[in-house]
Amino acid sequence: MTTYQVQVTRDGKFWLIHVPAVERWTQARKLGEIHEMAQDLIEIMTGDPGESIELDITISLPEEVQERLDRAAELRSQASRAQGQAAEEFSSAARTLHDQGMSMREIGEVLGISYQRAHQLVSQNSKAA
Incomplete structure (x- = not known):
């Protein structure tokens, strides 16, 4: 071949x-x-x-098109990093509420998520710490 x-x-x-x-x-x-x-x-x-x-x-591809594609790839990368950081902050917020004595149901209601998801976020943050 x-x-x-x-x-x-x-x-x-x-x-x-x-x-x-x-x-x-x-x-x-x-x-x-x-x-x-x-x-x-x-x-x-x-x-x-x-x-x-x-x-x-x-x-x-034409230079202008390639430049736009390169810029789009960079923006996607930045968005991915920002999304990861946002998820970390959201998890930290859930943990802070838990540390302040809120129940999982209360955390879920305050953050607009299920109490099961609140538990996942609090547990996830505890493991990372």
């Missing part, structure tokens, strides 16, 4: 497909055609049967 690098870019209505190993280009009208077109090109240029060809396809 031979793996071929395939570099793909959008140009107008078409996807341009470059296979550096055979130093050739082809094109596809739709994204779903890229694999087939690249494999056909490699088969023609090398004589290798299709079943012995593996493709590593990299799609290059």
